[in-house]
Amino acid sequence: MEEVPGSLGTSASLALRLGQTIFSSASLLFMCLDVQFYSYTSFCYLVTIMGLVIPWSMTLVLVDAYSVCVKSLPREQKILLIVVIGDLVLSFLTLAAACSTASVTDLLIHAARYCPAKLCSRYQLSAAMAFLSWSLSLASSLFNLWLLPSL
Amino acid sequence: MEEVPGSLGTSASLALRLGQTIFSSASLLFMCLDVQFYSYTSFCYLVTIMGLVIPWSMTLVLVDAYSVCVKSLPREQKILLIVVIGDLVLSFLTLAAACSTASVTDLLIHAARYCPAKLCSRYQLSAAMAFLSWSLSLASSLFNLWLLPSL
Numbered sequence: 001m002e003e004v005p006g007s008l009g010t011s012a013s014l015a016l017r018l019g020q021t022i023f024s025s026a027s028l029l030f031m032c033l034d035v036q037f038y039s040y041t042s043f044c045y046l047v048t049i050m051g052l053v054i055p056w057s058m059t060l061v062l063v064d065a066y067s068v069c070v071k072s073l074p075r076e077q078k079i080l081l082i083v084v085i086g087d088l089v090l091s092f093l094t095l096a097a098a099c100s101t102a103s104v105t106d107l108l109i110h111a112a113r114y115c116p117a118k119l120c121s122r123y124q125l126s127a128a129m130a131f132l133s134w135s136l137s138l139a140s141s142l143f144n145l146w147l148l149p150s151l
Numbered sequence: 152m153e154e155v156p157g158s159l160g161t162s163a164s165l166a167l168r169l170g171q172t173i174f175s176s177a178s179l180l181f182m183c184l185d186v187q188f189y190s191y192t193s194f195c196y197l198v199t200i201m202g203l204v205i206p207w208s209m210t211l212v213l214v215d216a217y218s219v220c221v222k223s224l225p226r227e228q229k230i231l232l233i234v235v236i237g238d239l240v241l242s243f244l245t246l247a248a249a250c251s252t253a254s255v256t257d258l259l260i261h262a263a264r265y266c267p268a269k270l271c272s273r274y275q276l277s278a279a280m281a282f283l284s285w286s287l288s289l290a291s292s293l294f295n296l297w298l299l300p301s302l
Contacts, residue, residue, distance in 0.1 A: 041261070042254040095243065096250040103193035103251035104258050110192070149300040 006143030008060075008083055009067035009075070013143070017064055019136045020057040024050050024094075027129035030122045031101075042100030043123070046130060049097040053090055053133060060140075077151040080144055087141035091134055098130035157294035159211075159234055160218035160226070164294070168215055170287045171208040175201050175245075178280035181273045182252075193251030194274070197281060200248040204241055204284060211291075228302040231295055238292035242285055249281035 006012040028050040031043060038044055060083070105123040108115040115123075157163040179201040182194060189195055211234070256274040259266040266274075 041257050045254075092246065095246060099247040099250040100254035103196075104254050106192050107255050107258060145296075 004143055004147045006139065007147040008080060008144055009064060009072075011064075011068050013140060014061065014064035014068055016136050016140045016143075017057050017061045020133050020140070021054060021061055023129045023133035023136065024053045024057060027126045027133060028054065030126035030129065033122060034119060036119065040104055042097070042104045046097040046101045046126065049090075049093045050130070053094055053137070056086060056090055057137075075151060077148070080148055080151060084141055084144045084148060087137055087144065091137040091141055094130055094134040094137060098127050098134055101130060102127040155294055155298045157290065158298040159231060159295055160215060160223075162215075162219050164291060165212065165215035165219055167287050167291045167294075168208050168212040171284050171291070172205060172212055174280045174284035174287065175204040175208060178277045178284060179205065181277035181280065184273060185270060187270065191255055193248070193255045197248040197252045197277065200241075200244045201281070204245055204288070207237060207241060208288075226302060228299070231299055231302060235292055235295045235299060238288055238295065242288040242292055245281055245285040245288060249278050249285055252281060253278040 003010065006016060028047060031047055031050075101123060105115075105120055105127060108123070109120050154161065157167060179198060182198055182201075252274060256266075256271055256278060259274070260271050
């Protein structure tokens, strides 16, 4: 069986999953350091989605680390299908959360002008981290999708 | 060759493309009926993206209508690849624009409270139309992606 770099069970996939975990945790951390986030719907949405993405990524970090260590690749079609669908759905949700956060932060900075500079730069960092997490999640999903028809 | 319903050149695809054109035009129309949209970054972004989605969908409506009429399916791998990539990119951009618009409108309604009711309901309708256009665009993209490995 051909080996697609970045698909489930490879070391590239482990790196992608670790990146997702780190970026989504950073996004959640930047958003939650101050407790003002619950005044805005989109910030609450970001926190919710990150609360879904972090356990998902951590589970797959464990799966990848296990299969890198024991050198066996879990290549069942059903498992791969679940991973692909989960990744796609979560990447769309992450993108939505990142865009909402970015646009609301932008509005707070430029239009409303009632955002303390320190707070708003944290929101911006949180949105940026969410975008990075989205791109890695999409990459994982596409690599696994590429492998799917060959199974 | 198997026929995937919804892939390029079928009548289901024509219906999807028509839906995309109608919803994205409606979204643009609701946003542009008043000229206040350029005060907000995310509304300008929505207008830009809809200005990309509408010509793309209309071109593919023409391609689909042609191939439905003459009963020949354009099944070259390169063309299909371009359509899939274009659809995926545009669907991500549309989702981003829809989320930005929705979250900014929500903020304007709930937090800032300086949005006239008539204007804000137009923004909401515009965001809803953009979401519908995104879902149809994603469906087209997935149908074509499903066909791609068999070519």
